[in-house]
Amino acid sequence: MANQFIEDIMSFQFPVITPETEITEAIEQLQKFDLFGAPVQDKHGALVGFISEQQLLAPLLQSSYFCDGATQISELMTTEPLAVSKNTTVLDLATQMQQDKPKIYPVIQADKVIAIVTRSHVINALRDNYLSCSKH
Template structure:
C-alpha cells in the first residue's frame, strides 16, 4: 500500500489572493501559477475562502460583470472550504476526490495553509507509485 503523504506532492507556492483582489488579477495569478483554483487569505494570512476557475468563468460570460473590472474575489469565492492535512495518506485523499467533490484542497498544518493539492497532483503520486512498483 502506498505510504505517501499529501505534503510529499502538494504545491507549496501559492498566489496571494485576498477578498479584495480584483477578479482580473485573480485570473492572472491563477494563470501565472498554472492553477485552476487557489485559497483566499485575509490580511493575517488566515484562510477565508477559495476561488476557482468555476467561480471566475460565469462573470466573464455576463456583460454586466465583464465590463466592470472592479469585481472583487469576495463577491465570487466559496467561503466553505474543505481542507486536508499534509499528513493525510494520498490514497485516503484519492478516495475522497470523487465526481462532485472538490478538485483542489488547501493543505493545512493546524490553522496555517502550507500548500495545495489537486486531483492532478494525486494522480501523479499514484502513477509514480505504480511505475515504481512495476520496476521493482
C-alpha cells in the same frame, strides 16, 4: 504508498488571493501559477474561501458585456472550502477526490494555508506507485 503523505507531494507555489482581490488580478494570479483555482486567505494566511475559474466566468462575462465596475473575490468565492493537512495520506485524499471532486485542495497547518495539492500531484504519486509495483 501507504506511508506517502500529502507533505511528500504538495506544492508551496500558489497565488495569494484575498477576499479583497479584484477579479482580473485573481485571473492573472491563477494564470501565473497555471492553476484552475486557489485558496482565498485573510491577511493572516488563514483559509477563508476558494475561488475557481468556473466562479470567475459569469461575472467576467457580465462585466465585459456591460462594462460595469470592479468585482472582488469576496463576492464570488466558496466560503466553506475543503482542505487537507500535510499528514493526510495520498490514498485518503485520492479516495476523497473521487467523492468530492475538487481538483485543488489547500493544505492547512495551524489554521494557515501552507501549500496546495492538486489532482495531478495525487495522480502522479499513484502512477509512480503503480509503476514500482509492476516492476516486481
